[in-house]
Amino acid sequence: MALHIHFVGIKGTGMSALAQISNQIEGATITGSDVEESFYTDSVLKRANIPVLGFSSANVENVDLVVASAAYTNQHPEIARALDLNIPVLSYPQYLGRLLAQKRSICVTGTHGKTTTTAMMGLVLLQAGLDPTIVVGSDVPSIGGNAHSGKGEFFLAESCEYRRHFLNYSPEHLIITNIEFDHPDYFKDLDDVISAFSELALKVPAHGHIYVWDEDPNRKSIKSDAPITTFGLSESADIRATEIIFKDEKSSMKILFKGQYVGDLDLHVAGKHNIVNALATISLCHQLGIPMNDILSSLGQFNGTKRRFEHIGCNTNGALIVDDYAHHPTEIRTTLEGARLSFPDRRIRAIFQPHTFSRTEKLLLEFSQAFQSADEVVIADIFASARELEHHTVSAPNLAELILQQGIQARYIGTLDDIKLYLNQTLAPEDLVLTLGAGDIYKVGLEIVS
Numbered sequence: 001m002a003l004h005i006h007f008v009g010i011k012g013t014g015m016s017a018l019a020q021i022s023n024q025i026e027g028a029t030i031t032g033s034d035v036e037e038s039f040y041t042d043s044v045l046k047r048a049n050i051p052v053l054g055f056s057s058a059n060v061e062n063v064d065l066v067v068a069s070a071a072y073t074n075q076h077p078e079i080a081r082a083l084d085l086n087i088p089v090l091s092y093p094q095y096l097g098r099l100l101a102q103k104r105s106i107c108v109t110g111t112h113g114k115t116t117t118t119a120m121m122g123l124v125l126l127q128a129g130l131d132p133t134i135v136v137g138s139d140v141p142s143i144g145g146n147a148h149s150g151k152g153e154f155f156l157a158e159s160c161e162y163r164r165h166f167l168n169y170s171p172e173h174l175i176i177t178n179i180e181f182d183h184p185d186y187f188k189d190l191d192d193v194i195s196a197f198s199e200l201a202l203k204v205p206a207h208g209h210i211y212v213w214d215e216d217p218n219r220k221s222i223k224s225d226a227p228i229t230t231f232g233l234s235e236s237a238d239i240r241a242t243e244i245i246f247k248d249e250k251s252s253m254k255i256l257f258k259g260q261y262v263g264d265l266d267l268h269v270a271g272k273h274n275i276v277n278a279l280a281t282i283s284l285c286h287q288l289g290i291p292m293n294d295i296l297s298s299l300g301q302f303n304g305t306k307r308r309f310e311h312i313g314c315n316t317n318g319a320l321i322v323d324d325y326a327h328h329p330t331e332i333r334t335t336l337e338g339a340r341l342s343f344p345d346r347r348i349r350a351i352f353q354p355h356t357f358s359r360t361e362k363l364l365l366e367f368s369q370a371f372q373s374a375d376e377v378v379i380a381d382i383f384a385s386a387r388e389l390e391h392h393t394v395s396a397p398n399l400a401e402l403i404l405q406q407g408i409q410a411r412y413i414g415t416l417d418d419i420k421l422y423l424n425q426t427l428a429p430e431d432l433v434l435t436l437g438a439g440d441i442y443k444v445g446l447e448i449v450s
Helices: 013-026 041-047 077-084 092-100 114-127 162-168 190-202 272-287 292-299 329-342 357-362 364-368 396-405 416-426 442-449
Strands: 004-008 029-033 065-068 089-091 104-109 133-140 145-148 154-158 173-176 209-213 228-232 239-247 250-257 260-267 310-314 320-324 347-352 376-379 409-412 431-436
Touching: 004 013, 004 077, 013 029, 013 041, 013 092, 013 133, 013 145, 041 145, 065 077, 065 092, 077 089, 089 092, 092 154, 092 162, 104 114, 104 190, 114 133, 114 154, 114 272, 114 292, 162 190, 173 190, 173 272, 209 272, 228 272, 239 272, 250 272, 250 292, 260 272, 260 292, 272 292, 272 329, 310 442, 320 329, 320 442, 329 347, 329 364, 329 431, 347 416, 357 364, 364 396, 376 396, 396 409, 416 442, 431 442
Parallel strands: 004 029, 004 065, 065 089, 104 154, 104 173, 133 154, 173 209, 209 228, 228 239, 320 431, 347 376, 347 431, 376 409
Antiparallel strands: 133 145, 239 250, 250 260, 310 320
């Protein structure tokens, strides 16, 4: 009898990805349930022939295992019924850990850059014929969605540090893009974050490998029996880029390995941060034995992921609308610097929707200083998380006022409808409108373009 696995909250990005690959790895029958509301994953699940049911305790009556989204507690009718019936219930990270253990695992983690780096690696591994299993936190055109169910020996997974979820995994290869303070609703401070990454690094076996960003001030805390390769732009990095030329949204550079020239890379995604993501990819793929020319050629074909400097289009008068998931001060600064490099002649108008009260409050000063590359900033109301119950003193107008004090034109316009109205009245042909945030701010760009 095939195992029957049921996913509660299957439309989530991560959950839908796991559902797609479970059939291949576990040989299981897959069902799932979720709300009526439509998500981009509806089409993904339909393509994978996975039925999506409405929530009902009857859905779990005859299943062998329940995988539950973090959005739901044990009070959810399906989870409660499964527990009554003594059916094992695993969280997303627990189940992902179980799947990773069945293959040679590659985990990509870090405060920023996880999704793009995982997507780049996925493309190179696929084109090298390794047919990996892939789970990534966004829709990636070059790998055909947010998951790939491969027959090869490797399993490449984007691995989140929130609530130390990634400690459910024991990777053979671990890529750490960077370590910074984030998720203040869970982590106490930077030291707490560093301790989580350090603990994960200790789980890598001596025959495995770790790859870290050379310029990260916190990388010295990563200790392991496994060898460590560094990547970055500094001269001390094992894999580095030099003679970088930026033009439009592209960059070209020479790649050095331990000081020796190994080839040229032409990258078609904007910003210095994407060069670093590509160097992480080169480090891993070179270690796996993929020829350098093949790695560089595949990276030259990478065309980005959803919500990462994604071109939404132009409005009727020629203003360019771009959307990015950036929701941490470092991500905002990096994205805006990339925009400035790519579009030096445009007026950059940053439309930011802060994500969660706890993050906005803890990093308020850093947020206020992250918009130096913008010509104008519009701050929307804070997009609160369901996990935030306690009282917070911070507000969106506070942030707008602090940005204004930095000498940058900034204003608070609370609702998405009012922001759309304001932009439609003020858009000029030379504008670059950049919507920023992890909430629903992207809807502004979609409606301006349509």
